[in-house]
Amino acid sequence: MTSSHWILIAVLAMAAFAIRVIGLFAGDAIRASRFAWILDDLPGLIVVSLVASSLAGQPLITWVAAAAALIAALLTNHVIATMCIGFAAYAALGWFGV
Structure with missing residues (x-):
């Protein structure tokens, strides 16, 4: 060099x-x-901004799964449960062709 x-x-x-x-x-x-x-x-604001920017322009199935994950987060206050419920909602909606 x-x-x-x-x-x-x-x-x-x-x-x-x-x-x-x-x-x-x-x-x-x-x-x-x-x-x-x-x-x-600040950490929560950063996460919310990342999620909001990633949802922009996504199809309805993604928004519904994100809403399910938000409800799970509010009810359980558990990160892993929230991820599992959001993933399950997305998979189920995709499976049923929504």
Whole structure:
């Protein structure tokens, strides 16, 4: 490899490290501010945004299975049960040709 390759690798490594350090300092700053409540809700918000974006443009069978999984999550508050019920609903709806 040439020296330009090594320079590129070094710059990318420093950038990756800087991103993590900046995130660490930003997280500490947010934790010490009046916006600390955002960090408590952030994991759930990320999951909801991922699910919502993955449901966009999907057929009705996927939406019905997602609704079944949501109901299971509300009733059981159990991740594995929610996944199993959502999968079973999707499989059953697919089996019956809905």
